[in-house]
Amino acid sequence: MSGDVPANNYGNIVKPGRMGILGLPLGISLLGVPLVLIVVLMLTRNLYVPALTVVGIAIFAFALVSIRRPSDGRNFYERRALLMAHRRSVKRGDNLYIAGPTGRTPDGKTRLPGLLAPSELTSHLDSFGNPFGLIRLQSARHYTVVLETYPDGDSLVDQQRINSMIDHWGAYLADTGVSEGIIGVSVTVETSPDSGLRLRRMTQNNKHAGGSEFSHAVIDDIPSSFRSDSPAITTRLAITFSGKGVDTKGSDRGLSVMADEIGNRLPVLIGNLFDTGAGTSVRACTAQDIVDFTRTAYDPTVAAQIEQARAEGGTGLDWVDAGPTFAAREVDHYFHDRAVSKTWHMFEGPRGQFGPKVLKPLLSPTPGVLRKRVTILYRPIPAGEAASVVEADINNASFAGSTKRRPSARQQQRLAYAKKAAQEEEQGAGLVRFGIVITATCAATTEFPRLDKIIPSLSNRARLRIRPALGNQDVAFQAGLPLGLVLAEHTLLPDQVRDWI
Template sequence: MAVTEAPTARTYGNFRRPRTVGLRGLSLGATLLLFGGLIAVVLTTLISLWAALGLALALAAGAAPLAVRDRHGRTLMQRAAVRLAWWRTTSAGGHLYRSGPLSRTEYGSCRLPGLAADSALTEARDGYGRPFAVITIPAVGHHTVVIACDADGAALVDQRQTDTWVAHWGHWLSALGSEPDLVAATVTVETAPDPGVRLRHEIDANTHPDAPDLARAMLRLAVAAYPEGSAQITTRIALTYSGAARAGAPRRSAEDMAVHIGTRLPGLTAGLSMTGAGTAVPMTAAELAEAVRVAYDPSVASLVEEARAAGGTGLTWDQAGPMAAQETWDHYRHDGAVSVTWAMSEAPQGEVFSNVLTGLVQPNRDIARKRVTLLYRPHTRAESAKVVQQDYKNALFNAQQARIGQARDDAEVTSARRTTEEQAQGHGVIRFGLLITATVNSSEEMGRAVAAVDNLSAGARIAVRPVYGSQAAAFAAALPLGLVLPLHTALPQTVRDAM
């Protein structure tokens, strides 16, 4: 007699933040500053002890901002730099945005603010003949295509099927490292109140003229009661490609990148069918403009639904932005809504289950509109080997500095070694982050939304912090626009990692 064993739930983990080599947990920049300063102090003692003492005090004052970190891992130097940048932005009026007929924007349009102000939207067709929109960011030469997914959801799904979806999703992400010219990918799960427009049109279109009065009354009651407490969940995947110049070839235009992306889209969307993403279809220019317009002004959501059901809104990219926006230190006001965006500062520690983010992405009654955006930046095969090997060496160096072995250092070395083994077996290495945007209709509702995000993030076992001083940029990065924030900063990534 055969006995069927119940499948055990799989766990996931080993999320690592690569560390730079430094003395006693200091960054590389702080270590170099400390060694250089100590050499200068020793040489100065040959001239004057008082001068050497003054130089030592100056060295301590200069190294402290690079050594002291808060609970989110940010140094005092980084926090001071954000404060300085915010002061410069507000002094120049960069935190204010006005568009429309009375603004300074070209032709009185309502273009997107901030980093996406110079973006352009074009439309092309892929290998299946499906129309798709391409967002071009000229400043960095990036071109983004957005895929709309009709996710199946985990209701009434056994654990074996969930594990299969997660495995195929991991394989799909790993394959992005081999995708030509791919820079980044984002997954945005948005929850918002359902206005019930689609249900009403569906019922009106299928109601027979001779239907009984009782049936009509029941349908009218359903149309009136359904929107109360119901939510609309949308999932969008944005893939960002680089059109930068290559060896022997100039920088590619939006038309050239549209042809390149169009040939890749059929395979990418077909690969998503096994991940639980449901039907994956590229978004058209009109659909993308409508989604961005609703994000900046949620009050027009029902109007957009009505116009879409009537044949189309006719919105263009020049009309997708807000009429007015104002950024403050800890929130962002855009048209008639207020938003706060948080960034993940620490990934889940230890092992987690596949449903660790379920509560975070589900609708919440205290948040009118919520977006959870996963940011991915895959390494190529060659970069992956270098990254994991260097991370393993840095973990060994940090563990060998302590005279008495610590369990945390041993765990870091074990985790880094496991990562190198997995990479050698063919697994991909990918950088990831997470943004959470909560949008409410008034400032009075913001307190409940902040408390709700704090509770949801704790349940997801992640540490988050508000993106102070950069709420506008974080709000735009959480949208499916293909903005890769690290590539829009003045300092290179290597310099920021060493500080």
């Protein structure tokens, strides 16, 4: 019977990186080669004291690299670099954003700050004639479409069906690595207090004029009775396409070409989500939908007004009105309009196996928070590169285990995972880089000492290790929005170089 089907276990998650000697990154280990040559040259010339001095300094420097604080996984240099970069930005005034008629924007608009400042939002029709909004980031040649889903959840769903939904979601992600042009996928689950406007409209619209006074009293009492502390949960999925052409320069293919291509592919992308647990009412967000939920993210205090305006015909807001009037980035939090947010990001995933419901506590509503977003960022590895990636991981795990006479259980497990990943990739499985961003938006910073204990404890149940996004809270805040921001595409160093260091 279906009730006897056990829950599947999942795992085989490996942190990207090239391991060197003594567990250091390969790039750091290679820096020690010229140091060894210098020490040997000193010893050949009988410069023993200077050689010992160099060795002592090197040991101290490498110790600062290898010793990482358990709470955030950062070493001394990483923490200092983040703090120094933030202080320099504060001195230049780059941490402040003031928009509007009296702000610094030339046209007096409240555009999105940071990486999304040059973005454009246009409206188009798919191959079935349904409207969808398309976010264009011309500088990176990225085009993003946002889907709103209505998941069924796992209540009253047997385990066999849950296993099937997870398998279909894995196949969906694997297909993004095969599909041409998809460079990023993000899933955002947002929880917030329900305003009660939808329930009130539903009850009032269904009230019969000829009903009794008692029935009218019951209907009028329902919104106030059932709205108390009830959460509103929304789930959105952003798919980002690359607009680079096939020429050597990778020039932008253009808005019209990409809109036609995405519009033709959109019905298939939506239809393939039905068996993943996303529900059967998946739809593409219109341009107005994207503007409205983005404005609400930057100023949650207007959520009820925006919801009311949408019910009465629309807000009339444009993309240039979706950003904040004021924003200030601090070291570990981010002020924006009449709210303040703090963002954490994952720095280490589950080391062992985990079940299908480990993220449920983290996705559940948290009291005292205006809005909480949990965003899982996926970057599919193209099928043509997957084979070389798994082979490199096998070589890396083998080298890390060979540096010791007796490899640790963790190193043996990593080698076994790498070999299993190679076997699954050969059978058609896809490879995906992923990360998790958690954003909590509150009315004041006084809530953060409590959340600094609650949020990590919820992630510990999911066997995740998270840390605050020090010095880049504004960027992490935007990464947690379902707007298709692929952070790796905006860094100066490619993945191969970052894996070495």
